[in-house]
Amino acid sequence: MKDSMRKAYLASVTDRFVKGQMDRRSFLRAAGKLGLGAGALGMGLGARPFWTMSQAQAQDQELKPNADVMKWLADVGKPFAGTTLKLATESTPPSNAIATQLKQYFEEASGIKIEIEVLPLEQVLQKLTLDVASSLGTYDLYYIDQSWAANFSQDVFDPREQLKNADLAMPNYNIDDFLKPLVDGIAMYKDTMVGVPYDIPIFIMQYRKDIWDELKLPTPTTMEDLLNASKAITDAKGPNVYGTSGQMKSGHYSLECDWTAWLWGHGGSIFDKDGKFCGNDERGLEAMAYWDKLKATMPPGVNGWTWDGEGQSVAQGVAASMLSWGEFFPFFDDPKASKVSGLMEAIVPPKPTTTLRTVQETAFGEIPGVGHQGGSSLAVSKYSKAPDAAWIFMQWATSADTQALITVLGGGTGPTRTSVYDDPRVKANARVGAGTTRHLPVVRETIANYMGSEPDLPAWAEISSDTIPVALGKYFAGQSGSAKDTMDALKSQVDEIVAKG
């Protein structure tokens, strides 16, 4: 049986089981014949919310918090029972898994109540900015996107200092278990640790293996492979199916994320070692030329999409590939939400066309790498009225045990701890179906070897969310002349903002 047929059949078997058209015994028998083991037990039990969380799984003994962790919470949380903590966060798989499935365990054990305000990313920034400006301590914990680390570095506790308080330290918390590239890329600003890595959306290459096989295309391991394959697919199957997709909404942060992948992938960088914008140099212009050609193989609506539209275009079979957030992969494998369940494969990002610039050749901590990371950290606010209780929650929320549960219950989102990638519960979910973790080895390898991180400077939130995407949006709308004109004008703007400090 062809691999693609096996996967398609498996997806259909899973779909029938999820919809209650097949009993558990028949499902396991069919899954076993298709080469699945006990991991199939984790599939599709009960109705799943949007991010493919299984309610029934939370009742499974394997998927409840560790008893030792619960005992520690009960002991350490006693003095703080009755405290209410508040956190404003983006709607990410970890936050949603904690908010809807896991925090009840924390609350029962510790007596500390958690109230989580879930908002789009831009609104989280607004709330945090207000809280910091007023020092009012409305929120006890901050969800800090990596592009905001510089802005909030003075407003949160360094967890390395917090860990020195032995009375509140979680046994086996092991702060060294966090993947070092993530600590450096997400949670460090100068010498301050701005919380601990909490989530890690990272660019990986996700493509339709069935289409690649059908057209006998080489796996897209290089930029040239990707461009050629995208052209071939668009020529052969367009306008029903396009070769690739993008997150190119004018004026949105997503457009900046896409730009950096191609920029870094062509050996360029955002800043040079003197802290001047250099996206308009030779390599930067090569990246723009490549991107122009690649855009011609994307669906027409791509100028209006963020990662949302990009993901949907792949899920609905309109685009055959995307270089984008690995968090989408479990969504693609969900037969209820996606038409490509079982048909997608994940690999590391395409190799750059030339040598990447090193950290020494850039400024502000920029780390060139095609695997653009958009991770966030979790930190205790210095203005919190209950910092000790908040620290207890933060340790629990970012512990290895909780991360393993989040990864399984939260739909295969990438963990930030090394040990969680090897957790048996996580590995057991590495099968085709909603909430899969079969892409996590690729995520892990990308973090280790291909990750790119944006610069850290106070003005970066403005530059990345406004200045750059507005300029690029005008370029793709044909409103700002050539790529060179656009990037030269952008250089003036960015250098001016950076100079203001």
Add this chain to the structure above:
Amino acid sequence: MNASVASRTLRTLAAWVVVGLFFFPIYYWTSVAFKYGNDIFSRPPNLFHFTPTFDNFQKVFGISLGRGGVTVTPGGGNFFMAPRLWDSIVVATLSTLVAIVIATLAAYALSRMNFRGRHQFVNWVLSTRMMPPVAVAVPMFFIYKGFGLLDTFTGMVLIHALMNLPLAVLLMKSFFDDIPAEIDESAIVDGASRFTIFRRIVLPMAKGGIAATAVLCFIFSWTEFLFALTLTTTGLKTVPVVSSTFVTSIGTAWGNMAALGAASIIPAFIFILLVQKHLVRGLTMGSLKQ
């Protein structure tokens, strides 16, 4: 005769086209609430032939109503929407009530009484309508925090009532202006006090205007976003703000958002149904001058 039949047919057709144009987006949005993800984005769009599901409603409301086997406490993320719908109903209803009570009293005084600075006062009320809410959102946050009104029903009702007051005052004033002042005068001659005239004569005559103003105030409060976002955290949230939580890091949960949106049409619809008898009268009141 033929011309009459033809024109009647054309009129009916045109009416159906207009109804269809206005109704179609509501139908489409509601149908999205009953679709699986694949059906929402099918090409070509599937308007009628899809497998309906209550999944989206169950996910959005079921958990907070204790179904689905999971207990979710306040601040429980995307799937705790029944209380948020209730929050919106309470805030919109109470703020409308407060705005109408204050506005009718203020509007009557502006319409019937002569006092120094009356015209300037009307202009000042009008000018507050021109103030962009975003200019005062941040200062209001600090004021509310200082007074302990942040994240409270009292705070939200107050700010929405304040927001609607200028419009309500101006509208009610125009309705009162259309009621002949001679009626008040003859009542005064008969010995009625100002408040008696207001309560027993003028107010019943302005019922339609009050209904129209109430509907507008309700809708503005129901759809208000900025203050509801800035002045609340986890204690209470209104539907426009929680709708945005369906924009997640891995895409927008369109089905869930549509379920919440479809459900949120119902309270406003019921409110308008209750006042519709007075609504038409109120909207046309004043169109004919004596």
